[in-house]
Amino acid sequence: MTSLTGTVALTRFILRRDRVRILIWIVALVALAALTTVGIEGLFPTQAALDQTAAATAHNAAMIAFNGAPQGLNSVGGQVAFQFGAGGMVLLALMSIFMMGRLTRGEEEAGRLEVVRSLPVGIHANTLAAALTVAAMNLIVGGLTAAVLIAQGLPVAGSVTFGVSFILVGLVFGGVALLMAQVTDNTRVVYGGAGVVLGAAYVLRAIGDIGDGTLSWFSPIGVAQKARPYADERWWPLLPLVAVAVILFVAATALTVRRDLGAGLVAARPGPPSAAPWLGHPLGLALRLQQGALLGWGAGILVIGAAYGWIGPTVDTFIGQNKALAEMLAGGGGGSLTDMYFASSFRLIALIATGFAIQSAMRVRSEETAMRADLILATPVSRWRFAASHLAVACAGSVILLAVAGLAAGLTYGLAGGGMQSVPSLFVAALVYAPAMWIMVGLAIALDGLVPRMVGVSWAILVACVVEGFLGAVLGLPHWISDLSPFERVPQLPAASLTLLPLVVMSAVAAGLTLVGLTGLRRRDIGRI
């Protein structure tokens, strides 16, 4: 077993290096599970309230598309699994993807693994140490979540099933990231590739749960939900997840021995000996550097938008002739249930697309810490132009992603029987989220300009917006907190009418934040400060 020599020491080294990051993930996820449970207990204080919502949800295609098949919804446990299950699994999958990617390909790409491997350390030691760390994080989050649910008085069997389904989904996506880390030599591609698999898993489950459930069996998230926590648990659907996780891990280690250190399986090809004409100014460079990310995110957003458009016509037929229920679900806002569904869909898509916007805006900082900004700024390019070129890609890319989502949703909605006349309105309903995304871009550059060390906080702000958007009501957040999220200020098209004022105000806020950031950037030192 010399191929594993040094695993223990490397695992301890990882725990020492990433202890803060690991702790934040664990605490945040477990706290979110606990808060959701408490929120649901407060939201449905009586069995009658639970029965009522269970009956309504069974007919609500939108909620099923977002959360999963309705099962055991007349119990607090069932509601927790419904409201937090799919979202929690996505968060755990993201945790596993980011940790696995940075601990394996990230270390290798940075050249640090080369130094480690020059020591008496086995070829699989770092891979195993990373896998052990990620597995332990999933075990702790899943275990603590189950413990918290049991402590809240929920049934033990359901809580354990729920916790184990979290662990297994986390492990599967850790495996996906590990496999991606062997195929490509670029850490960003690892995140992107595994992220696309995660998006596909979520969307397959949504389409499956709306239909006869078959497609859900092709999604790790869908399969995990088939274990039915708090609704006559059954264990056997969890077995294929264990098998998939093991196969992914074994396949990744098998690929490790077939490639050189630092290389992927896909060899780098020679490129053009001279630059294309458009690669002669900062904007051209920013576009060139970000085109891969934009294409990847665009493909993902296209799939999600198309899937949600495809589900669209089902929303009305699900509710059938029950007009009273339809009005109740629509919340009396005047819009139809389908309109409400699309409003929620576009909010979800906008929040996902904001991941690109922040990643893109943070390029200003990552170019600086990689000392590549020095090279650009040593030419007659001002700091404003350098930063603005990346921000332009971030802001225009946001609009492009929203347009893709709106068009895809409109067209598939039309094809699926919803009628093509909705295409323009759905297109606009997606685009109205642009100013909210620009605010997030503005926040990222403001942090970069004023407190560059804290630029990563942008991600925390996005996570807060996601949690607010999907669990805000369940968590019972006060209005003044909910209203801090720019995504709450966007007119809920097509359910609400288009009001320009909030969009204008938000655009102005985004411009103000950007101005603050750029001014800060111009006044401070450049470098790894």
Place this chain on the structure above:
Amino acid sequence: MPNAISTSGLTKSFGSTRALDGLDLSVKVGEVHGFLGPNGSGKTTTIRVLLGLLRADSGDVELLGKDPWRDAVELHRRLAYVPGDVSLWSNLTGGEVIDLFGRLRGDFNRRRRDELLERFQLDPTKKTGSYSKGNRQKVALVAALASDAELLLLDEPTSGLDPLMEAVFQDCIREVKAQKRTVLLSSHILAEVEALCDRLSIVRLGRTVETGTLDELRHLTRTSITAETVEPAQGLADLEGIHDLEIDGAHVRFEVDTDHLDPAVRRLAEFGVRSLVSHPPSLEELFLRHYGDELAQEPERVDRERDTTPLPRR
């Protein structure tokens, strides 16, 4: 002759670390100026101040008659920069990066670019991610040398080059010098500095400790003498400026401060010189001795400085 670069009393701190502590530097137009100092002595910080990437805490700095912080963009049309640790975009090819820099600077000479690629034997179709450190450095060097910039700021530009490429680099710098362009060359390769530089400045702990031509600096140090005399030499130890004296019968070896060379040679002559070999100090000896002396003479001061000013990060 006007100065291309002049700084006086430059200071810069990063938190509690004092990277520059009153640095003076003056580089004349048209000269190749060596910039020497141990790791962490403030060379890179100085160059980044000159590029307007960092703002000095205090002191004056002027580059080509302008303020590098305020007039950065304007100045950068007239200069080219090569960092010691070149980090590039791994998915762009070397040729693309060179073209990009050329176009950003605006004085791109395609013919010279191709000629330099040839001379440095750099394959422009390879992605920079697959380049070695030396090849990444060549990308930055070709981009800088293909420009008509009147000032080159080179921060250890050859630390990754092999001896053949080092020779090509030296040829290129001589051509730049022949065109009356100015070069600030930070380097650890003393032979390179000795071969190329008109004048040099030595920095230590963020301060300039010596500046001048190589000859001027040599006067500050010692010449080593090995001689054979007819009669055993005597009385040398009484002379001023004699160090490490060894007398073995007719053979004598010592080092003498260059200022006191004349009395030492006169004294030797009294005993009948059969043979005499004199070595002027090499730059390396000059460099080492300078620090060695300071460390030996002022251990307390140095220790105190070490405690209060840890070596800055690059």
